[in-house]
Amino acid sequence: MLLRYAALAAVVVAASGCVQERVVHERRPVQREYVEVVAPQPPPVPQPPPVQVVEVEPPARYGYIWSRGYWRWEGGRYVAVHGHWEPVREGYRYVHPHWVQRSDGFHWQIGGWVR
Numbered sequence: 001m002l003l004r005y006a007a008l009a010a011v012v013v014a015a016s017g018c019v020q021e022r023v024v025h026e027r028r029p030v031q032r033e034y035v036e037v038v039a040p041q042p043p044p045v046p047q048p049p050p051v052q053v054v055e056v057e058p059p060a061r062y063g064y065i066w067s068r069g070y071w072r073w074e075g076g077r078y079v080a081v082h083g084h085w086e087p088v089r090e091g092y093r094y095v096h097p098h099w100v101q102r103s104d105g106f107h108w109q110i111g112g113w114v115r
Helices: 002-016
Strands: 064-067 070-074 077-081 084-087 093-095 098-102 105-109 112-114
Touching: 070 098
Parallel strands: none
Antiparallel strands: 064 084, 070 077, 093 112, 098 105
């Protein structure tokens, strides 16, 4: 009987040394840094875009602004892009996409909402 108690005590003592303390790391809130990504500018187009895309602007729609159609340079030629509705953003103004002529050719200016 004494041998059993001795064996049990030896197992308890040996097992108590196997306990690992759990390390708890301090959790900090994730801080995200937002960086404005600027897309590379496409090369200038040598020829002017055709006259304005001919389309009938639909009647006004509450809460939206009509973004008129434009010409997009694709595959060495101009392709017509039709207008679409943009939801109004409070505190912003809408700038339509357009082409700007500079000394080296025509440059595309993407449209969008600006403050």
